[in-house]
Amino acid sequence: MQCSTYAFENTAEILSFLKKKEANDPDRRHEYGRYSNPTSTVAEQRIADLENGEKSLLFASGMSAITTTLLALLDSGDHVIIASSTYRQTKNFVIDHLARWAIEATFIADGSLQGIEDAIQPQTKLILFETPTHPLRRVVDIERVPELALRNGILTLTDATCATPINLRPFDHATDLVIHSATKYLGGHNDLLAGAVVGQRELLLRIEKARGVFGGVASPHDAYLLVRGLKTLALRVQRQNENGMRIARYLSTQDAARIVHYPGLPAHPDHEIAARLFSGFGGVVSFEIRGSMQDTSRVIDALKIPYIGPTLGGVESIAQQQAVFTSLDEAERRKDGIPDNLIGYAAGIEDADVLIRDRGQARTQADAHPERGGPT
Numbered sequence: 001m002q003c004s005t006y007a008f009e010n011t012a013e014i015l016s017f018l019k020k021k022e023a024n025d026p027d028r029r030h031e032y033g034r035y036s037n038p039t040s041t042v043a044e045q046r047i048a049d050l051e052n053g054e055k056s057l058l059f060a061s062g063m064s065a066i067t068t069t070l071l072a073l074l075d076s077g078d079h080v081i082i083a084s085s086t087y088r089q090t091k092n093f094v095i096d097h098l099a100r101w102a103i104e105a106t107f108i109a110d111g112s113l114q115g116i117e118d119a120i121q122p123q124t125k126l127i128l129f130e131t132p133t134h135p136l137r138r139v140v141d142i143e144r145v146p147e148l149a150l151r152n153g154i155l156t157l158t159d160a161t162c163a164t165p166i167n168l169r170p171f172d173h174a175t176d177l178v179i180h181s182a183t184k185y186l187g188g189h190n191d192l193l194a195g196a197v198v199g200q201r202e203l204l205l206r207i208e209k210a211r212g213v214f215g216g217v218a219s220p221h222d223a224y225l226l227v228r229g230l231k232t233l234a235l236r237v238q239r240q241n242e243n244g245m246r247i248a249r250y251l252s253t254q255d256a257a258r259i260v261h262y263p264g265l266p267a268h269p270d271h272e273i274a275a276r277l278f279s280g281f282g283g284v285v286s287f288e289i290r291g292s293m294q295d296t297s298r299v300i301d302a303l304k305i306p307y308i309g310p311t312l313g314g315v316e317s318i319a320q321q322q323a324v325f326t327s328l329d330e331a332e333r334r335k336d337g338i339p340d341n342l343i344g345y346a347a348g349i350e351d352a353d354v355l356i357r358d359r360g361q362a363r364t365q366a367d368a369h370p371e372r373g374g375p376t
């Protein structure tokens with residue numbers, strides 16, 4: 001509903017509303033758009049149902065969901081454990097902002113359970129991880145992380161943006177909170193920005209209060225687009241899983257692709273974990289070509305079907321060369337495991353044969369016109 005305020009009939013209605021608000025009655029009416037909106041409430045309900053969670057909260061973006069959640073749950077002096085491959089802006093928030101409030105973080109290697117165990121301190125309040133990760137598609141054994149956390153009274157927060165509720169149900173594996181950038185697969189059409197947190201009502205209450213203060217709510221129109229997008233989530237993800245697998249298999253037969261990072265391939269280091277936890281391996285394939293930074297740019301530029309850009313999860317395929325898109329210098333890229341020749345390919349719902357033919361012609365084009373483009 002395109003509306004910022006919800007007028008009351010009279011003072012008696014306000015008083016009755018306030019009583020319900022005081023008691024956190026979930027069935028209370030709406031008041032003001034920064035607290036709730038009927039369309040957002042529908043989106044929240046659908047996302048909670050998809051994740052098999054008790055409740056969900058919608059935000060203006062995935063980053064708004066992450067920052068509000070961390071600020072609501074952490075206190076000065078707390079310690080968090082976070083994988084070093086976590087989404088860049090999440091890392092920046094931890095490094096540039098949480099540190100200013102004396103909330104310390106230990107960054108651990110992708111998927112390393114030993115790393116988590118070694119990093120646990122008495123002050124550790126929260127473990128945050130993504131699965132699968134950008135850009136190397138590492139998969140954390142989320143059956144084991146909550147076990148470790150529970151033993152130490154630590155909350156676990158899973159950013160399952162790339163997994164989607166179709167491929168993975170983190171709550172089946174006892175995680176405390178699930179986060180999504182709904183901008184990606186949940187919305188699915190590259191036309192909205194939103195984020196969501198899912199978890200138990202009790203835990204979400206603090207986050208909901210913080211959202212009312214920080215104000216990062218999704219716009220009603222974005223919530224509407226999200227509800228609409230969710231109707232086709234299962235179909236889209238099914239197709240993207242198929243396309244991801246087809247493209248990964250094709251690339252792994254090509255000499256020009258040196259390494260293909262896709263958890264659906266038996267050669268991927270986490271294939272066994274992914275096969276156990278996931279019902280599909282997703283639409284994102286990362287691969288390293290045989291060639292330099294410039295050769296890689298030429299391949300990207302010669303692709304005709306995917307857009308060139310920094311997102312994933314939409315119906316349109318999108319490709320990007322991470323080394324060009326990131327603001328990191330060469331040493332930092334190396335440290336973060338982003339080789340110059342790495343291409344991230346987020347498959348849309350197009351016909352896989354067409355995508356594969358496009359990749360074939362791009363290779364030929366790039367070989368035939370080495371003078372064409374690409375930053376040096």
Ligand SMILES: *Cc1c(COP(=O)(O)O)cnc(C)c1O
Nearest residue numbers: 061062063087159161181183194
């Ligand atoms: C995109 C993304 C985010 C941030 O979401 P926005 O909606 O862009 O704010 C967080 N985590 C992951 C894994 C993402 O891919």
